[in-house]
Amino acid sequence: MKFSSKMKRCGLSPMRKFNGYAANAEARGINIYHLNIGQPDIHTPKAYYDSLRDYSDPVIAYAPSQGIPVLQDAVCRYYSGIGVTLERKDILIATGGSEALQMAIASILDDGDEILIPEPFYPNYHTAVTLAGAFVHPIPTSAPEDGYRFASRENIEPLINEHTRAIMITNPGNPTGTVLSREELGLLLDIAKEHDLFILCDEVYREFVYGGEPLLSALQYPGYEDNLIVIDSVSKRFSACGARIGILISKNEEFMSEALKWCQCRLAVSSTDQVAAAALYSVGSDYFAAVREEYKARRDAMVEKLEQIPGVQFARPEGAFYIMAALPVDDADKFQLWLLNEFDDNGDTVMFACGEPFYATPGRGINEVRMAYVLKKEDLERALDVLKVALEKYNKQL
Numbered sequence: 001m002k003f004s005s006k007m008k009r010c011g012l013s014p015m016r017k018f019n020g021y022a023a024n025a026e027a028r029g030i031n032i033y034h035l036n037i038g039q040p041d042i043h044t045p046k047a048y049y050d051s052l053r054d055y056s057d058p059v060i061a062y063a064p065s066q067g068i069p070v071l072q073d074a075v076c077r078y079y080s081g082i083g084v085t086l087e088r089k090d091i092l093i094a095t096g097g098s099e100a101l102q103m104a105i106a107s108i109l110d111d112g113d114e115i116l117i118p119e120p121f122y123p124n125y126h127t128a129v130t131l132a133g134a135f136v137h138p139i140p141t142s143a144p145e146d147g148y149r150f151a152s153r154e155n156i157e158p159l160i161n162e163h164t165r166a167i168m169i170t171n172p173g174n175p176t177g178t179v180l181s182r183e184e185l186g187l188l189l190d191i192a193k194e195h196d197l198f199i200l201c202d203e204v205y206r207e208f209v210y211g212g213e214p215l216l217s218a219l220q221y222p223g224y225e226d227n228l229i230v231i232d233s234v235s236k237r238f239s240a241c242g243a244r245i246g247i248l249i250s251k252n253e254e255f256m257s258e259a260l261k262w263c264q265c266r267l268a269v270s271s272t273d274q275v276a277a278a279a280l281y282s283v284g285s286d287y288f289a290a291v292r293e294e295y296k297a298r299r300d301a302m303v304e305k306l307e308q309i310p311g312v313q314f315a316r317p318e319g320a321f322y323i324m325a326a327l328p329v330d331d332a333d334k335f336q337l338w339l340l341n342e343f344d345d346n347g348d349t350v351m352f353a354c355g356e357p358f359y360a361t362p363g364r365g366i367n368e369v370r371m372a373y374v375l376k377k378e379d380l381e382r383a384l385d386v387l388k389v390a391l392e393k394y395n396k397q398l
């Protein structure tokens with residue numbers, strides 16, 4: 001049988017590809033600290049469950065393809081809280097930020113087009129771009145050379161060519177934790193506008209910034225309405241990853257009518273989840289402040305522990321809940337397999353997302369891993385103690 005050549009060019013998600021080995025290790029009684037996936041342990045607000053319990057429509061009917069008005073209005077209210085005026089027509093509800101991302105990319109990229117993305121990047125971007133027949137043109141960054149800061153004309157403008165259609169950024173960054181300054185984001189928007197490019201801003205981690213800075217959205221900048229597409233989601237913001245509710249936002253009406261074709265093709269997003277997701281927006285700023293403090297403490301604990309492991313290189317993250325680190329190993333995939341198949345420290349081992357798929361440049365990321373600080377502080381500390389022991393043992397046996 002013949003398969004899609006575009007799908008053949010895609011890889012499995014590095015967050016999930018070792019799950020089979022993990023299941024085997026767990027069946028042998030090994031406890032795994034899962035730092036591989038951004039699945040927080042913070043409880044989802046009670047409002048979500050209350051709303052589900054109260055759901056009483058006699059038929060679970062198809063929702064409107066663009067999303068239910070009550071959720072669109074809740075999103076508008078959230079954005080008005082950060083000084084952004086949105087209307088329902090600026091919002092399409094999606095099955096997770098993942099679907100919002102896929103429909104945006106499918107709407108703007110053609111075969112052979114290029115999209116500029118700072119690397120390391122969230123690997124699922126690469127899959128969505130490849131399925132559109134387009135290519136990721138990486139803007140290289142690294143912890144030791146530039147601390148993952150990329151937003152300058154010198155870095156970006158020489159990479160723009162006749163195939164470039166868009167710039168994609170994640171702010172705060174996954175996997176780097178980099179938070180763009182107001183000036184850096186303004187510059188990226190300027191570059192996009194001057195070169196007639198779309199700028200896709202993935203802001204699913206917007207609330208997770210640890211330097212006391214005000215919440216920043218590209219939507220706060222006037223004058224970029226034709227260029228700007230924002231990806232948003234309830235998954236991380238409200239610790240509701242399984243709700244599968246994302247949001248695509250743009251004031252470019254032509255873009256929105258193209259993306260609506262995707263929405264109509266997949267008919268609708270879950271009716272019950274949309275209603276319950278709307279209820280999530282009733283949480284107050286004290287909820288976000290408490291969650292932010294919790295992640296900040298976890299970030300600090302991770303950084304302190306990582307600094308004690310010889311040969312590990314990383315940049316201190318300023319936001320989101322990930323750390324990208326180069327480990328003193330030959331190959332992170334091999335190390336991960338060994339951790340799952342051959343190693344334990346008093347019954348414990350650890351799992352990360354291995355680094356290569358976070359890059360488009362061949363050969364980069366081979367000895368790197370992304371760690372998600374989504375577990376309790378004590379668990380993170382134990383996980384990094386396990387990592388330290390594992391690195392000593394792994395390198396001794398080579």
Ligand SMILES: Cc1ncc(COP(=O)(O)O)c(C=O)c1O
Nearest residue numbers: 038096097098122174233235246
């Ligand atoms: C940067 C980024 N964008 C988008 C998503 C998609 O999230 P979801 O589909 O759960 O909304 C994720 C999930 O981890 C992410 O890290």
